[in-house]
């Protein structure tokens with residue numbers, strides 16, 4: 001039987017008086033590829049950040065490999081939303097990946113060890129962009145930029161990789177490459193992916209969590225009308241396995 005990588009019990013997170021997620025109970029198995037979907041503001045990023053220990057839990061608990069949260073952050077790799085990084089910042093692709101190797105802060109004359117540079121090069125190779133190591137990040141395409149962020153997250157040799165909308169700003173071919181890369185990485189790493197990409201999700205992930213403040217659905221990546229309506233509050237075009245699954249009603253259209 002597989003170990004439980006993440007165990008979430010009755011989790012609620014409030015920002016002040018505002019609930020972001022309420023009463024979430026969910027397990028993620030070791031080696032799983034979990035997709036999290038839901039409408040804007042549905043609490044997806046908050047769920048990721050609470051597992052990562054980046055936002056305080058209001059009530060409930062999270063355990064990582066059966067240990068209390070906070071004891072084992074080194075197990076985590078995190079690819080944040082694209083928009084959170086300034087592409088004009090003067091830093092090379094390799095240097096960004098090296099920041100993933102920093103442990104315990106920087107001193108004034110800090111230099112990366114050769115070992116760290118080797119790790120960074122290895123991770124760039126793993127994601128297929130080693131030749132771009134010395135390029136400034138402003139010169140990278142959207143897809144290359146995302147691969148660089150994945151390489152940075154891999155530099156800590158994580159057991160669980162968290163990604164927050166890694167395909168949001170990339171073209172169709174880069175999106176496919178990123179999903180192929182995640183599929184390959186999932187052979188050794190548990191993956192938890194937040195996405196709005198319903199087209200890809202059903203064919204790529206092992207299980208799906210649908211979040212709209214509450215956990216609306218958690219199970220096989222097969223969505224039906226009922227779940228979609230509960231989740232988004234309106235019909236949407238849903239495409240599963242690359243084939244039009246069904247065409248749902250337009251907004252405002254009568255039954």
Ligand SMILES: Nc1ncnc2c1ncn2[C@@H]1O[C@H](COP(=O)(O)OP(=O)(O)OP(=O)(O)O)[C@@H](O)[C@H]1O
Nearest residue numbers: 015018019020038039040041042043044045046047
């Ligand atoms: N730092 C914060 N302070 C106050 N409220 C916040 C904060 N971060 C998120 N929220 C609120 O919490 C709720 C959930 O937000 P969250 O970003 O987790 O949703 P999301 O599903 O990731 O959204 P999106 O798909 O738009 O990225 C929203 O109502 C949002 O406005």
